[in-house]
Amino acid sequence: MPGMIQSIERSSAVLRLLAAGPGRLRVKEVADALGLPKSTAHSILRTLEHVGFAEQDPRTARYRLGRALLDLGNGGLDVNELRSRALDWADTLATRSVEAVRIGVLEGTGVRVVHHVFRPDGTTQAMDTGLIIPAHATSLGKTLLAYDATAADTVIRAGLAAYTRRTVTDRRELAAALAETRRQGWADAVDEWQPGRAGVAAPIRSFGGLVVGAIGVYGPADRVCDGRLRPRAALVEQVCAAANAISRDLTEPRS
Known part of the structure; x- marks a missing residue:
C-alpha cells in the first residue's frame, strides 16, 4: 500500500493553523506550533504563497490564508x-x-x-x-x-x-x-x-x-x-x- 506524503500533510497542517486564528502568523510561530524546523516552515509558506493559498504582509512578514482558496470551487482561477x-x-x-x-x-x-x-x-x-x-x-x-x-x-x-x-x-x-x-x-x-x-x-x-x-x-x-x-x-x-x-x-x- 502506498505511503503518505509528508509534505502534503505538513502543508495541510499549515493551512489549518492559518485558518484557526484571526491574526497573521510569523514563520517562527508556524514552526513552533507544528514542531517544524524554521526553514521547513518557511519553504512551505513560500510555496503556499506562490500558488495563492497563503499571503504575506510585506510590512510585517506575517502570513494568512490566501484568496485563491476561495476559488477552489470554480477551478482555482478567475x-x-x-x-x-x-x-x-x-x-x-x-x-x-x-x-x-x-x-x-x-x-x-x-x-x-x-x-x-x-x-x-x-x-x-x-x-x-x-x-x-x-x-x-x-x-x-x-x-x-x-x-x-x-x-x-x-x-x-x-x-x-x-x-x-x-x-x-x-x-x-x-x-x-x-x-x-x-x-x-x-x-x-x-x-x-x-x-x-x-x-x-x-x-x-x-x-x-x-x-x-x-x-x-x-x-x-x-x-x-x-x-x-x-x-x-x-x-x-x-x-x-x-x-x-x-x-x-x-x-x-x-x-
Whole structure:
C-alpha cells in the first residue's frame, strides 16, 4: 500500500493553523506550533504563497490564508485573470496564424468564450466573447473535456447532440477522441459544429498542471486543415506554443 506524503500533510497542517486564528502568523510561530524546523516552515509558506493559498504582509512578514482558496470551487482561477494573462499571446497567435483566436472555459455542458481576437484580415466578423459553444463538437471543448472526467461524464449524460454529419455522437468515439487529445496535447474539430469550419486548440494550465482553460484558432476548414482534413502542422505548433506561453505566465508571480 502506498505511503503518505509528508509534505502534503505538513502543508495541510499549515493551512489549518492559518485558518484557526484571526491574526497573521510569523514563520517562527508556524514552526513552533507544528514542531517544524524554521526553514521547513518557511519553504512551505513560500510555496503556499506562490500558488495563492497563503499571503504575506510585506510590512510585517506575517502570513494568512490566501484568496485563491476561495476559488477552489470554480477551478482555482478567475476568468478575468486568465484573460489578462492571455491577451498578448492571443493577439500574437492571431497575427501569426491569420485566423480568429478564441479562449474558452467550461460552463455547464458547454464552453464559454471568454476572449476572442478577430481574424486580422479586415473582414466583417461577429464578436464571440460570451458565446456558449458545444463542448463535444468543438476543439476548445474537446481540449477541456479531455482533462476533466466529471465534466465529460456530465456532457455525455446530457446527450451528444448532432450539429452536422461529422459531429461525434457516440460516447465511445468521444472517449477515444479525448484520450487522443491527452496523448498529443491538442484537439481538433472539423465540420463538427458548423459545416466548412474547423478548429484546433490546446490546454492552458495553472499550478501543478491544472487545466483552467483552452486557446485555439477557428476558421474555414480549407485554411485550417490540409488535404486530409487534419489541422496544418504549423497551426498546431503555433496554438501549442501560445498555450504553453500563457501557462508559464499563469505560474509566474506578477511584478
